[in-house]
Amino acid sequence: MKVTFKIWRQDKPQAKGAFKEYQVDELTEDMSFLEALDHLNERLVLRGEKVIAYEYDCREGICGQCGVFINGRAHGPHPNITTCQLHMRSFKDGDTIVVEPWRANAFPIVKDLIVDRSAFDRIIEQGAYISAKTGTAPEANAILIGKAIADRAMDAAACIGCGACVATCKNSSAALFTAAKINHLNSLPQGKPEAHQRVLDMTAQMEREGFGHCSFTGACEVECPAGISIANIAEMNARQGKAQLLG
C-alpha cells in the first residue's frame, strides 16, 4: 500500500518546526506503524537525508517510550493502544497520515517527534516510593492484602508513563498519570505510613512542572494504553483533600 505521511520536522528545541510531506509506497498491512516509519527512514538514508527522529524501545506496548499524535489523536485512531501497537491495516491505501509530537508545555520538543517527558520522573521523585531500604523487609505473607485491593492497586499500577494522557488533554494535565501512581501506593498497606505526604508532594510537583488542571473531560482515559480509569483522578483528589486536612 501507499500513503502520504505529513510529519513534523524540527531540528532542535529552539528551531522552528514545520510539516513535511513524504510519499511512501511498498508498505503492507501487516507492518506496524513504526515499521512504516522505519521503512521511510531507510528511504531517506538512501536519498542522503537525515532520518526522522521518533521514539520507541520495546515495541510491544509496555515500555511507554513510543508516542506520537496521529491524525489528531494520541497513539492514532484506536483507543487504549500505544503507537507501536498500531498497524498499517488501520489505514487505507492512499491515506494522508499526519504525525506530530506530543504537544504540552511540560513536554518540550527535543527533535522532530521526540519530546522530553522527564517531568514525569520528577513527579515520581517526589514520593512515588516506599521509604524502606533493601534488606529490611518482613516476610511477604505477613502483609495480608485482600484480592480486591490488590487488584485495584494493580489496575492503577499498570500505567506505562507514555504521556498520552497529557498530550490528549486540552489542559495538558498530568492528573491521570499522577493519580495512578498515588492510588497504587496509597491503597496498599505498605504505602499507608507516607500516604499523606506522598499526595501533597507529588501533586505539588505536578503543578511546578507546568501541567494544567484537570477539568474532567475524560479524554485521557480514552487514549490510555493501560486503560487507567478517570475515577482515579477523583480518588486522588479525595486523598489530597484528606491529606490537606490531616496534614
Place this chain on the structure above:
Amino acid sequence: MTLNAKIPEGRLEDKWRNYQTQSRLINPANKKKLHVIVVGSGLSGAGAAATLAELGYDVQCFCYQDSARRAHSVAAQGGINAAKNYQHDGDSVWRMFYDTLKGGDFRSREANTYRLAELSAPLIDHFTQQGVPFAREYGGVLVNRSFGGVQVQRTFYARGQTGQQLLLAAYSQLYKMVRMKKVSLFTRHEMLDLVLVDGKAKGIIARDLVSGALKRFAADAVVLATGGYSRVFRLSTLAIGCNGSAIWKAHKRGAFFAAPSFTQIHPTALPQSSEAQSKLTLMSESLRNDGRIWVPKQTDDPRAANDIPEEERDYYLERRYPSFGNLAPRDIASRAAKERIDAGFGVGRLKNAVYLDFKHAIERFGINTIQDRYGNLFDMYKKITGIDAYREPMQISPAAHFSMGGLWVDYELMTTIPGLYAVGECNFSDHGANRLGANSLLQASVDGYFILPNTINNYLAAALNKEQVSTDHPAFKQVEVEVKQHIDRILAIQGTKTVDHFHRELGKVMWQECAMSRNRAGLERAIAQIKQIRADFWSDVKVTGHSDELNTELEKALRLADFIELGILMCTDALQREESCGAHFREEFQTPDGEAVRVDDLYAYVSAWEYDQGDFKLHKEVLDFEFVQPSVRSYK
C-alpha cells in the same frame, strides 16, 4: 591467566554466609568517598544503584532510554520464581537449586546457582515491601503458578506485567535516592567504551544521545547491567535498543566473555509475518499452564484450526514428554516446534507457527477464570493479530529471547578486569546452557539488590585512601579519542546500504546457523559470512546526519558494528562445543530420537573467551560438581 571463580569454602548452604562474614567492610563515613558507576537501569542496574546509594556510596547510573523506567525488564510478563513453598507442594531451596542446575543442563556453577535459590525468598519479601501488587488469594496471601521445567508452583506474578511492576518498584527506589542526591542519573546516555587505568576499571566514555557529545565519567568501580544481547539475531523479543555494546567494549578491553553462544529461543512468540518486521512479540510462557500445543497430523492441512477434529491433532509435547507435557523446558519446546515446522506441519499463512489452544482450559475452568489469568495477554494477541484467542487457538513460533552467556564473572560478580562487575542478564552466571522461565527477573534482581552490594565492598575497601583517578587522566583522553575516531569512521563511509540492511543480513545468518540447532559446516559457513558482512558494513554502510546531534541512525550503526563482531564470537563458541547441552544443540550430537547428547567428560566447563586483537582465545573454567551428580536431563 587461570580463572579463579573464588567460590567460598564450606557446604553449599553455608557458602554465601561464609563469604559475607569474611569479606571486607567499609565504614559508612568512608563509603561516601567512593564512587561507583552503574551502567543500566533495569532490575539489576536500578536495584544495584539504589542499594549501593542506600549503603552510602556515591552512584552514577546510566541508561540509553529517556527514562530509567523503560529498561527492558519492563517487558517481562510471566513472573518471578522463589522457593517460598507457599503452596505446600514440596518446594525448597535445594529443589529450586537442583531444578535450575538441571534446567541449565549442568553447565553452571553449583555455588552460584544455590545462592540464587537461597536469596529468592527474601527477594519476594523485598518487592512486597516496596509495594509490588503481586497477585493475591481472596484471603490476602500471595498466589503462585507453574512455569516450564519444574513440577512445583513457585512463580509469583503481577497479572501479566510482572517485569513492569518489579522494574517500577526498582525505578521508584532509585528515584528515592535521586531525591536524596545519592544517585546522579544520566538518561539518554550510552556507554561507548570502558576506561582502564593500570589494568583496573576506572570509568566510562558515554555519548549524550541528545547533544551527541562524548563525556567522561570516572569512578572507583564500574558495574555493567546492560541486559541481554539477543538483538544480534535482529528479530527477537528484546527491545529495539537492546545492545551488546557495553559488554563488547569491555570484552575488547580485557573482560572474558563466557559461553556467548548459549542463547535461549523462546517457544511462544508471535510468528514473523513480513520481511519488514522489526521485532517478535512474546506471549508469556505462563500460557503453557493452560494452553495445549499442537499441529495437525497431516502436512499442509488447509483446514481452519477449529475444523480439525481431536483425533487429527498432534499434541506433540504431550506425546514426546508425557511427564512435563506442555510445560517442557523452553529449549526442548522450541526445538520440538522447529522439528514439526521443518517437517511441514507448520500452520499459519507462512506455515511457520504451531497452535496454542485454550479450548480445553475454557471448557474446564470457564472463560472467566481464563480471562482473569491471561486477559491482558489475550488482548495483546488480538491487538497484534486481530484474532480472538478465546475462540480459536493462538499461533505461536520460536524467537530469540535471552542470553545465558555474557561477561564471565566470579562468585563476587567481578569480571576478569579488576573493578569491573557485571550483573543481570549481561553476565554469565547462574543459568548454564538454558534458563528456566521466571528465573531471570530473579537473577537480575538478586544480583543487583543482594549480591553486588555485599561483594563490591571487598574490592572497594582496598581503593580507600588511594588516589582517585579523575577524568583528566590521559587514559580518558586516549579512549575518548578512539571512540571519536570510531564514530567518524562510520560517518565517513557514506556507502549505499542502510544499517538495517546489514542487521537483517546478520540476523538471517545467526538465525539459520546459530540458533535452535547448529552443526559444524553451518557454523563455519556462518563465520565466513559474518566476516563478509563486517567487511561490507565497513565499506558500504550509509549513515546520514552528524555526530554532534541526536542521530538515531548513528546509534543503530554503532550497536550493529559491535553485534557483528559478537556474532562471530557466538559462532566460534558454538563450533568449539562438540556436544549438545541445553539450548546448544549440535546436530552431530543427538540420540536416534532427537534428544541431546551431552559430553560431560570433555565439556563440563564454562568457555571463557579472551579477546586477542580480532581473534579469540579460549579459556576453560572447569565445573566441579561437588554436591550433585550431573544426570541426563530427561523430561519424558
